[in-house]
Amino acid sequence: MAQNLVTKCICHDRSFEEVKDYAEEHELCTVKELREHDFCSTSCGLCTPYIEIVLETDQTQFTPGEPYRRK
Numbered sequence: 001m002a003q004n005l006v007t008k009c010i011c012h013d014r015s016f017e018e019v020k021d022y023a024e025e026h027e028l029c030t031v032k033e034l035r036e037h038d039f040c041s042t043s044c045g046l047c048t049p050y051i052e053i054v055l056e057t058d059q060t061q062f063t064p065g066e067p068y069r070r071k
C-alpha cells in the first residue's frame with residue numbers, strides 16, 4: 001500500500017507544486033516572503049519545514065515528518 005505523502009499547505013489548500021511555481025514567478029526565496037504574500041504557511045505552520053525544503057530543493061512530495069529526520 002502506498003504511504004500517504006505530504007504534498008500541500010492544508011490551511012491554504014495550496015500544493016507544494018503551486019508554492020514552488022508561485023515562489024519562482026514572484027522571485028520569493030523564504031517562507032517569510034510567502035507569508036507576506038499570504039500565499040501559504042500563515043495559519044498552523046505545520047507546512048513550514050516542508051516549504052523550507054521546497055524552496056531549497058524544488059522537492060514537492062515528502063514522507064510524513066521527513067524534514068525532522070533531515071536535521
Ligand code: FES
Pocket residue numbers: 008009010011012040041042043044045046047048
Ligand atoms: S498547513 Fe500550512 S499553515 Fe497550516
